[in-house]
Structure formats: C-alpha cells, structure tokens
Amino acid sequence: MKIVGIAACTSGIAHTYIAKEKLMRAAEALGHEIHVETQGTIGTEDELKAEDIKAADVVIIAADIKVGGKERFAGKKTVEVPTHIVIKSPKALLNKIQNDLGL
Secondary structure, three states, X not given: OEEEEEEEOOOOOHHHHHHHHHHHHHHHHOOOXXXXXXXXXXXXXXXXXXXXXXXOOEXXXXXXXXXOOHHHHOOOOEEEEOHHHHHHOHHHHHXXXXXXXXX
C-alpha cells in the first residue's frame, strides 16, 4: 500500500513528530511505502510531492488541529485520526485501513 500523510498537533512539536515516526515505522514494518509531512509552529517540513500524492492509495491525516493543503487530496481515500491513535496503535490503524480498502 502506498501512503501519504500529514502529522500535526496543537503545539506542533512533540506529538507531531512522534506520530510521524510511529506511522513511518509501522508502515515500513508492514511493507508499505509512506511519505509524511509535518505541519506545526515551525512551518511545514518534508512537504509531500504531487507525484507521491498521485500514486498514493490512501491519505492519513493524524492531526489535533486544522491542517492546510487538504485540497491536494481531492479524489483520494482520506482517513483523519487524532495523533494519539497513531501514537498508541499505528500497526492496528494501518491494518484496518488496508482491510477496509481491500488492498
């Protein structure tokens, strides 16, 4: 499964990066390809490329705040969850998404 995503928390620091790291490690452990950008107080980092978004099977937005740039994902299956879900159970989340999409 090809995944792109955004991680963002209220302060834009701790949970943002923890969620990104947990999501990336879980995806890689399960054999998925993943790219995650962060949005926070220091701006956007690791911004998603248009070609990665186009190739993605699913978009995961792990955020506790409103994120910018959602229009980039028009027509894509998008899953929005709070950061704590990704931090606590990243593999379970990815397995559920994969099963729901039939991939």
